[in-house]
Amino acid sequence: MGRIYLGHAGGDGPTAAVKTLLPDGELDVTDRRRFAREVKVAQRVSSSHTARVLDADPDAEQPWNQLRIAARARELVDEGTPIEAACRIIVLEDQLEEAQRFNTEYRRGAEAANPPAAA
Incomplete structure (x- = not known):
C-alpha cells in the first residue's frame, strides 16, 4: 500500500519512519480514505508497542505520515536491516x-479444569 523511508524528525531529531501512500501511480479515493483513517487511529494510540506519530499530511498530493521509531526497530536498522524488514x-x-501468552493461558485453564489425579 505504501513505502517506508528512514529519516530524522526535523533533520536532527529522533529517528523516524516516513510512510508514503503508493509512491508510484495514481491514488484512488478508497486508498486515500484508508490511509487517512490509519493516520487518525495511530495518532490516538499510545502504547509501548506502537510508533508515535510525529507529523502527517494524509491530504497531501502524496499522502505521508512520520512515525517515531521504537527502540527495537532502531536496533534492527542499526544492524543493517532495511526499515520495511525491521517493521x-x-x-x-x-x-x-x-501466541505464547495465549498458549500459557490455555494450559493454565486446561490444568485448572482437569487437575492431575493424586497418587
Whole structure:
C-alpha cells in the first residue's frame, strides 16, 4: 500500500519512519480514505508497542505520515536491516509473544479444569 523511508524528525531529531501512500501511480479515493483513517487511529494510540506519530499530511498530493521509531526497530536498522524488514520482524515478534501468552493461558485453564489425579 505504501513505502517506508528512514529519516530524522526535523533533520536532527529522533529517528523516524516516513510512510508514503503508493509512491508510484495514481491514488484512488478508497486508498486515500484508508490511509487517512490509519493516520487518525495511530495518532490516538499510545502504547509501548506502537510508533508515535510525529507529523502527517494524509491530504497531501502524496499522502505521508512520520512515525517515531521504537527502540527495537532502531536496533534492527542499526544492524543493517532495511526499515520495511525491521517493521515486519517486529510484527512477527509481537505475534509470537502473543501466541505464547495465549498458549500459557490455555494450559493454565486446561490444568485448572482437569487437575492431575493424586497418587
